[in-house]
Amino acid sequence: MTIDENAIEERFVRASGHGGQNVNKVATAVELRFNVRASSLSAEVQDRLIALAGKRVTDEGILLIDSREHRTQAMNREAARARLSALIDAASVRPKKRKPTRPGKAARERRLSEKRHQAATKSVRSRRARDDD
Numbered sequence: 001m002t003i004d005e006n007a008i009e010e011r012f013v014r015a016s017g018h019g020g021q022n023v024n025k026v027a028t029a030v031e032l033r034f035n036v037r038a039s040s041l042s043a044e045v046q047d048r049l050i051a052l053a054g055k056r057v058t059d060e061g062i063l064l065i066d067s068r069e070h071r072t073q074a075m076n077r078e079a080a081r082a083r084l085s086a087l088i089d090a091a092s093v094r095p096k097k098r099k100p101t102r103p104g105k106a107a108r109e110r111r112l113s114e115k116r117h118q119a120a121t122k123s124v125r126s127r128r129a130r131d132d133d
Contacts, residue, residue, distance in 0.1 A: 008084075009033040010077065015068035029068035032080040037061035041088070049091035063087075 015029030036046050036057065050057050057063050065087075067080035103111075 008081075009035075010080075012073055015076075026073070028071060028073045028076055029066065030073065030076040030080045032065040032067070032077075032084060034063040034065070034084055035061065036063050041091075044094075045088070045091050049088060052087060052091050 009032075011031045011033070012027040013029045013031055014027050036049055037060075039046065041049065046061075049063070050061065053063050056065065063084070065080045065083050067076040067083070069079060070076045
């Protein structure tokens with residue numbers, strides 16, 4: 001699915017971790033901000049995306065994705081966009097409606113026979129306990 005570039009805002013910040021002295025000089029981490037409500041996605045997909053993203057969405061409907069796993073800005077940018085794309089793809093899938101079903105005749109019979117077996121086992125135990133007194 002193509003992402004509307006107008007709804008994406010990227011900010012580059014300094015990242016900790018691998019990179020040696022370069023870490024202190026170059027802003028390689030990417031903070032991607034995607035305005036879900038201003039995007040061209042349908043309202044249904046927007047709602048599912050907000051639900052899927054959870055705490056990563058602000059009250060204004062902006063999805064924040066942070067990527068700082070790679071040493072280069074380009075790779076972090078690509079990783080952040082890939083995560084956004086995966087989230088949108090997951091939100092685009094309409095969940096299946098549950099069809100209520102009933103257990104079959106054989107399943108009911110198995111359950112009841114197991115109940116009878118368990119009841120018989122417990123009744124034997126209780127008789128023994130009374131006879132010992």
